[in-house]
Amino acid sequence: MKNIGLYIHVPFCKSKCPYCDFYSMRMCGGQADDYTACVLESLEHWADRLGRKADTLYFGGGTPSLLGGSNIALITRRAKALFGVDGEITVECNPSATEDDFFDTVAKAGVNRISLGMQSAVDSERRKLGRVADSKRVEECIKAARGVGISNITLDVMLGVPDQTAESLKKTIDFCLKNDVPHISAYMLKLEEGTYYYNNAEKLNLPDEDATADMYTFLGDILEENGYRNYEISNFAKPGFEGKHNLKYWNCEEYLGIGPSAHSFINGKRFFYPRDIDAFRLGCEPVPDGDGGGEEEYIMLRLRLAEGVVFDDFRARFGQSFSAKILEKAREFEKHGLVEISEESLSLTRKGFLLSNTIISSLIYG
Numbered sequence: 001m002k003n004i005g006l007y008i009h010v011p012f013c014k015s016k017c018p019y020c021d022f023y024s025m026r027m028c029g030g031q032a033d034d035y036t037a038c039v040l041e042s043l044e045h046w047a048d049r050l051g052r053k054a055d056t057l058y059f060g061g062g063t064p065s066l067l068g069g070s071n072i073a074l075i076t077r078r079a080k081a082l083f084g085v086d087g088e089i090t091v092e093c094n095p096s097a098t099e100d101d102f103f104d105t106v107a108k109a110g111v112n113r114i115s116l117g118m119q120s121a122v123d124s125e126r127r128k129l130g131r132v133a134d135s136k137r138v139e140e141c142i143k144a145a146r147g148v149g150i151s152n153i154t155l156d157v158m159l160g161v162p163d164q165t166a167e168s169l170k171k172t173i174d175f176c177l178k179n180d181v182p183h184i185s186a187y188m189l190k191l192e193e194g195t196y197y198y199n200n201a202e203k204l205n206l207p208d209e210d211a212t213a214d215m216y217t218f219l220g221d222i223l224e225e226n227g228y229r230n231y232e233i234s235n236f237a238k239p240g241f242e243g244k245h246n247l248k249y250w251n252c253e254e255y256l257g258i259g260p261s262a263h264s265f266i267n268g269k270r271f272f273y274p275r276d277i278d279a280f281r282l283g284c285e286p287v288p289d290g291d292g293g294g295e296e297e298y299i300m301l302r303l304r305l306a307e308g309v310v311f312d313d314f315r316a317r318f319g320q321s322f323s324a325k326i327l328e329k330a331r332e333f334e335k336h337g338l339v340e341i342s343e344e345s346l347s348l349t350r351k352g353f354l355l356s357n358t359i360i361s362s363l364i365y366g
């Protein structure tokens, strides 16, 4: 049996960013230790129940670094003991919520990858996103992580944020290049219903869709010139630094998510913990979410990757050839430079990445 990925959701943040609809809340006193105890209990439960090994561990949130280095270390050590995790171990950190000895403590427990929620290296843009740390603090975190031997660092960059221009984005890209981080995730801002941004969009001086699409292309061109590969729609990596945990999602492989709002895909079934910390603390079972890993889902996820759907892999997984009907539809997009079709695979081009939702749904359901 293949190893699974382990995901731990930490639903706490210092404050709520105005665009965010992730499941997170302000942390109150004592909650860090209490939540850590619940996660440890849940790890024991799932290790017994599944009897599986994991080769990646990912702490996401929320702001996992708010749990504190010693709690992250505790969970990491237990996950290694119970699931044999021996590969990539990532912690998402908010530069404003990371104590000084955090990196040293977690590195000693085996954490070997840090994801820093920078969003922009332009401090005025960061402030509008609700981020209080300045770019100097981001730089300090990068140095501190490297100082304890964690060189696998990824920075989040947001595109289409208030007041952003090509010039200001260039400053953010230059910051990433100057700090020589091996991985960058670049997401376009989405206005999620119920958020402050959603309710106040007209006051925000947001770049329009075309300007944001141009920023994506601009960023991708510069990163590729500097040795990064756009291996997934929103992700760029130097060779060998692709995010192994997230690749499990796009490769339609199995993973176990622990914590409120965390999703799982195990033994062909999808299930998730509701967005309810009390239910999680009380040990409520996750909610079934149907079967997963079918052909359509596989195609949808794999087309997010530059590699696309490899026909031999598809045949090995599903015992049949890739759909001729989908290929026929893809030929139309190929004429516009949006997809590439070869003897071996079907994939989206970078131009196609910008229209991925439309193209993928048209290929599968059109």
Ligand code: SF4
Binding pocket: 012, 013, 014, 015, 016, 017, 020, 021, 022, 024, 061, 062, 063, 094, 117
């Ligand atoms: S730090 Fe991340 S998870 Fe927390 S509110 Fe901000 S965007 Fe959301």
